[in-house]
Amino acid sequence: MFNFLEKNLPKIVLAPTTIAMIVCMYGFILWTGLLSLTKSRMMPQWEFVGLDQYFRLFNNPRWDVAVDNLVVFLILFILIALVLGLLLAIFLDQKIRVEGAIRTIYLYPMAISFIVTGTAWKWILNPGLGIEKLMNDWGFIGFEFRWLVESDMAIYTIVIAAVWQSSGFVMALFLAGLRGVDDNLTKAAKIDGASTFRLYWHIILPLMRPVFFSAIVILTHIAIKSFDLVQALTGGGPGYASDLPANFMYTYSFNRAQIGVGAASAMIMLFGVLAVLIPYLYSELREKKS
Amino acid sequence: MNSFKLTNINIGRTLIYLILLFFAFIYLAPLYVMFTTSLKDIEEIRSGNLMALPMDPSLYAWKKAWSSACTGSECEGLAPFFWNSVRIVFPAVIISTILGAFNGYALAKWKFKGSEFIFGALLFGCFIPFQVILLPMAKLLGSLGLANTVTGLVLVHVIYGVAFTTLFFRNYYVGIPTELVKAAKLDGAGFFAIFRHVFIPLSTPIFVVTIIWQFTQIWNDFLFGVVYSGSGTQPITVALNNLVNTSVGGKEYNVDMAAAVIAAFPTLVVYVIAGKYFVRGLTAGAVKG
Numbered sequence: 001m002f003n004f005l006e007k008n009l010p011k012i013v014l015a016p017t018t019i020a021m022i023v024c025m026y027g028f029i030l031w032t033g034l035l036s037l038t039k040s041r042m043m044p045q046w047e048f049v050g051l052d053q054y055f056r057l058f059n060n061p062r063w064d065v066a067v068d069n070l071v072v073f074l075i076l077f078i079l080i081a082l083v084l085g086l087l088l089a090i091f092l093d094q095k096i097r098v099e100g101a102i103r104t105i106y107l108y109p110m111a112i113s114f115i116v117t118g119t120a121w122k123w124i125l126n127p128g129l130g131i132e133k134l135m136n137d138w139g140f141i142g143f144e145f146r147w148l149v150e151s152d153m154a155i156y157t158i159v160i161a162a163v164w165q166s167s168g169f170v171m172a173l174f175l176a177g178l179r180g181v182d183d184n185l186t187k188a189a190k191i192d193g194a195s196t197f198r199l200y201w202h203i204i205l206p207l208m209r210p211v212f213f214s215a216i217v218i219l220t221h222i223a224i225k226s227f228d229l230v231q232a233l234t235g236g237g238p239g240y241a242s243d244l245p246a247n248f249m250y251t252y253s254f255n256r257a258q259i260g261v262g263a264a265s266a267m268i269m270l271f272g273v274l275a276v277l278i279p280y281l282y283s284e285l286r287e288k289k290s
Numbered sequence: 291m292n293s294f295k296l297t298n299i300n301i302g303r304t305l306i307y308l309i310l311l312f313f314a315f316i317y318l319a320p321l322y323v324m325f326t327t328s329l330k331d332i333e334e335i336r337s338g339n340l341m342a343l344p345m346d347p348s349l350y351a352w353k354k355a356w357s358s359a360c361t362g363s364e365c366e367g368l369a370p371f372f373w374n375s376v377r378i379v380f381p382a383v384i385i386s387t388i389l390g391a392f393n394g395y396a397l398a399k400w401k402f403k404g405s406e407f408i409f410g411a412l413l414f415g416c417f418i419p420f421q422v423i424l425l426p427m428a429k430l431l432g433s434l435g436l437a438n439t440v441t442g443l444v445l446v447h448v449i450y451g452v453a454f455t456t457l458f459f460r461n462y463y464v465g466i467p468t469e470l471v472k473a474a475k476l477d478g479a480g481f482f483a484i485f486r487h488v489f490i491p492l493s494t495p496i497f498v499v500t501i502i503w504q505f506t507q508i509w510n511d512f513l514f515g516v517v518y519s520g521s522g523t524q525p526i527t528v529a530l531n532n533l534v535n536t537s538v539g540g541k542e543y544n545v546d547m548a549a550a551v552i553a554a555f556p557t558l559v560v561y562v563i564a565g566k567y568f569v570r571g572l573t574a575g576a577v578k579g
Contacts, residue, residue, distance in 0.1 A: 113510030
């Protein structure tokens, strides 16, 4: 008996987590998937109606807006955060004297919650009292900045706040990558007479490929999960103009008592993440093998 | 020729410094604005601008944000919700870290048939959008009688935090030589003895990284908080959001900002004290997750 226990201790230790994982991750995904095929509204109802909820979802203009917003947000957020993070990392990598302090400043937003970030930027971008008034006071009379209350511009305020929060982190990723570049490589390139620009463009940036890859995956992950930022900064408004899929899912599941539609939207979000994640994991595994 | 090159480099370097400082200013500005706005009175906020220093700093907004601002129907400030968050964060961080340490140790050094598969499945779980588990979890908490309770929130944070903590410890322990385990086994030490005497003494850095990571994640959580808490058990993020969006009387931006700083304070302190470990957790959790 004792021997059996001793032999199986690793399995016993892992058992609670494994069970929780099977039930609360994979089981729950299955549950949500099944729920999305039923006619459930306020309570789960196990009467299956095929893909009805998905058709309802795709015919919902609010879902269209949320998906369009996510596309705009994903592209701008990732692109700006990558470019900014990379440039700051390259600049910081030039033997800067106060590097430690600057790095700390660039990265602190990452320690703050999206709710606090949203609250702060909601005030900074306040039409009338925020940045608009600041510019007017500084002499730019007639400067207008009312994106928060403009339906077609509100999503860009989310981009601004998200970039502010996450670009320092991208910088840290690239800086770690740059520090890993073999010194001899840069020295050799310099001896060959390569300019700094050519050195970075032709030699160092290609070496950063894995960093680009992880940064994109992480930023995508942050973007798809950016529920709190929208909630705090715009509340999805004006109207539902700045909703993201996560906010749609929350509203339909918990405020509108349409859990079938909510479940369908959650499944679409999962498929979206998988579409990014599977190629990533696949290439990671292939790299390890070779 | 030589001196020409030198000035050229100097201009380049000056430019780099200027750009770096400019962005340091951009990153710091929101914190500055939050802080100074929280010290102004509402008259000054309306007449002045974001960057102006408070002329007559007052703690009125801080007192109100902490103890009497309205967060929906109650008007008790953020204090009760701050303590809710504390009551959620501490048990959740401790339990998920300890579980993660054992799991990571077992997965790294006591491989068995299927252990790699378990690890892969857990890793995958780090990436799923939580929306996909929100509804069934609500049902489960309801049937356990844990809906709208602090215990329920602790449970949720432990379940979905363990994937990350396991990943952290597993990746750390993989780097510890297996020879140590073999030698200890020859001496007759078992699973727990080896963990206690060989691994724990080597684990301080990874414990710090994991605890900081979990603390930040759970303190900053909004999604689980807003879905699984009731009016008395909301964490501070939910209360802050309610406070900002409750418009009883005039809008008091100074109170909003004081509340935001209060909500951000614990994680900022951790970041300032242990920034190095924070960054390590971010990159470890991110790159390998």
